[in-house]
Amino acid sequence: MIYTWAILSHVLAVIVCGYAFWRGGSVERYGAAIIAVSWILSTFLQSNAGHGPGSVVVCIDVLTMLILLYYSERTRALWVACCAAFTVLAVLTHVAFYTARQMSLVAYITAAGLFGGYCLLLPLFIRMIVLEWQRFISRRLTGV
Numbered sequence: 001m002i003y004t005w006a007i008l009s010h011v012l013a014v015i016v017c018g019y020a021f022w023r024g025g026s027v028e029r030y031g032a033a034i035i036a037v038s039w040i041l042s043t044f045l046q047s048n049a050g051h052g053p054g055s056v057v058v059c060i061d062v063l064t065m066l067i068l069l070y071y072s073e074r075t076r077a078l079w080v081a082c083c084a085a086f087t088v089l090a091v092l093t094h095v096a097f098y099t100a101r102q103m104s105l106v107a108y109i110t111a112a113g114l115f116g117g118y119c120l121l122l123p124l125f126i127r128m129i130v131l132e133w134q135r136f137i138s139r140r141l142t143g144v
Helices: 004-023 026-045 055-075 078-100 105-142
Strands: none
Touching: 004 026, 004 105, 026 055, 026 078, 026 105, 055 078, 055 105, 078 105
């Protein structure tokens, strides 16, 4: 079952990643590609058995975390580091659910969706706002 917050997150992912592909630099485009591929794979490969997203999504999240951690180290971009940190939280949410077994399914899905979804898009969104602001200021100073 798809809920409104899940549909909204998909719409936001398309908008934010699409805008980063269109107007971002190479770092923003690669970061958006990592996020978009992870998002698409998670959406189509998640379990519908009613016991959470499933082990495939956990593997995708772990792989995304590792890629973003590596990319963060390579680029030294703060927004990429924030994205990597949110994927670490998403993976820790999976670990907590599968080890503690005291977390309700609703809390697990909400936390994993929040950290691996909305929070993952937030640093890229903020970076795009900053990039546009820098371009605006540059145009104002040069008179173009």
